[in-house]
Amino acid sequence: MKAFKTYTILALLLFVSICTAQEKIKLEDVIAQNKGKVVVVDFWASWCAPCRKEIPSVKKIVKHYQGSDVVFVFISMDIEKDKWQEAAAKEGIADVSTSYMVGSFQKSDLTKLLNINSIPRYVVFDKEGKLAIAEAPRPSDGKKLRNEIDTYLKQ
Helix, strand or coil: CHHHHHHHHHHHHCCCEEECCCCEEEHHHHHHHCCCCEEEEEEECCCCHHHHHHHHHHHHHHHHCCCCCEEEEEEECCCCHHHHHHHHHHHCCCCCCCEEEECCHHHCHHHHHCCCCCCCEEEEECCCCCEEECCCCCCCCCCHHHHHHHHHHCC
16 A cells, blocks of 8 residues: 555656647646546547547546536647647547647656556546546446546545
8 A cells, every 4th residue: 555655646746748739737737726626537649549449438428427526638648749639629529628648758757657558548536636546447348437436526
């Protein structure tokens, strides 16, 4: 358990820049802006077929939690900004307030810290902004992800 607490603290202290369409922002700032809400982060990329296949399931979950204290953040691992923006628009997840691209994901401390070696990957932060689940179930895995979100929503 001690290792998990240390891991959580490191995740919260991490300064990682992610790019919106026009600016850079730190993941910790996105989490802080949504304190009091459960934050579900979807790591994906335009070139990742399994990621794109999960998006309809993600959108169903987003709709299910609409108006609640759950925020969905989409972080693309794309290298080319135009590919990310085009795919995000096509998939209907281009809202600049929740859709980002990791700047240079190969060198990103975030991907190293969370040990993101493959995508899609889902991460859940609790209402206090602490890393709750580093490898959450995929949205297409029935109600598993919803059950996890509900657990943290009740806290």
